[in-house]
Amino acid sequence: METIALFGGSFDPPHIGHEAIVKALINFKDIDKVVIMPTYLNPFKSKFYAPASLRVEWLKEIFSEYENVEISEYEVSQKRPVSTIESVKHLLESYKKIYLVIGADNLASLEKWNRYDELKELVTFIVVPRDNIEIPKQFLIVEVDKKISSTNLRECIEISKLPKKCAKEIYNFYKENYCKTE
Numbered sequence: 001m002e003t004i005a006l007f008g009g010s011f012d013p014p015h016i017g018h019e020a021i022v023k024a025l026i027n028f029k030d031i032d033k034v035v036i037m038p039t040y041l042n043p044f045k046s047k048f049y050a051p052a053s054l055r056v057e058w059l060k061e062i063f064s065e066y067e068n069v070e071i072s073e074y075e076v077s078q079k080r081p082v083s084t085i086e087s088v089k090h091l092l093e094s095y096k097k098i099y100l101v102i103g104a105d106n107l108a109s110l111e112k113w114n115r116y117d118e119l120k121e122l123v124t125f126i127v128v129p130r131d132n133i134e135i136p137k138q139f140l141i142v143e144v145d146k147k148i149s150s151t152n153l154r155e156c157i158e159i160s161k162l163p164k165k166c167a168k169e170i171y172n173f174y175k176e177n178y179c180k181t182e
């Protein structure tokens with residue numbers, strides 16, 4: 001196991017778009033393992049909705065039968081916003097090469113990420129297309145076409161857009177706590 005794909009995110013909630021991205025990564029290039037790393041809190045966000053412990057629990061259940069997929073609690077266990085550069089440096093103690101996976105919506109803020117100049121030298125970015133956002137030529141692309149976002153699901157939770165393994169638990173949590181519509 002030398003090469004990993006680091007797939008970080010809030011996963012608030014996890015949805016079938018995330019699952020499709022992980023499936024596509026497993027067979028991409030020289031990737032040996034996908035490391036899914038939920039945030040405690042994204043450094044650019046002010047709050048989370050589901051507690052980190054619950055998001056970790058869901059992710060572990062969703063990917064429990066996937067080979068070569070690991071859920072890392074490195075960020076969550078620190079109970080603070082953790083910059084991606086910190087997580088990458090931590091993972092480079094164990095792995096030789098890291099592909100860093102982001103949705104195209106994150107391209108707009110990427111250069112403002114903490115120590116971006118250093119980060120870009122340490123990883124190879126993989127971008128997943130989204131919302132017809134243009135992806136500059138220097139980035140690798142993994143094609144996954146799922147028009148789903150956690151923001152929309154928090155507004156109006158739809159069970160068909162949640163990973164089967166814990167769709168009911170996720171549905172009930174957001175329905176009771178955040179959904180605005182029936």
Ligand SMILES: Nc1ncnc2c1ncn2[C@@H]1O[C@H](COP(=O)(O)OP(=O)(O)OP(=O)(O)O)[C@@H](O)[C@H]1O
Nearest residue numbers: 009010011017102103128129130146148149150151
């Ligand atoms: N449907 C999708 N297509 C492409 N990339 C996605 C998709 N859903 C999530 N991603 C990417 O996966 C990573 C983790 O996503 P995240 O947990 O933020 O979910 P999200 O649906 O993007 O949530 P939000 O609506 O709050 O931004 C991010 O880099 C995000 O851009």
Ligand SMILES: O=C(O)c1ccc[n+]([C@@H]2O[C@H](COP(=O)([O-])O)[C@@H](O)[C@H]2O)c1
Nearest residue numbers: 008009010042043044083084085113114
């Ligand atoms: O390192 C940073 O400065 C930084 C700033 C904003 C976002 N990120 C990371 O981007 C990933 C996607 O976040 P999100 O909330 O869109 O799922 C997640 O791993 C965040 O920690 C990282």
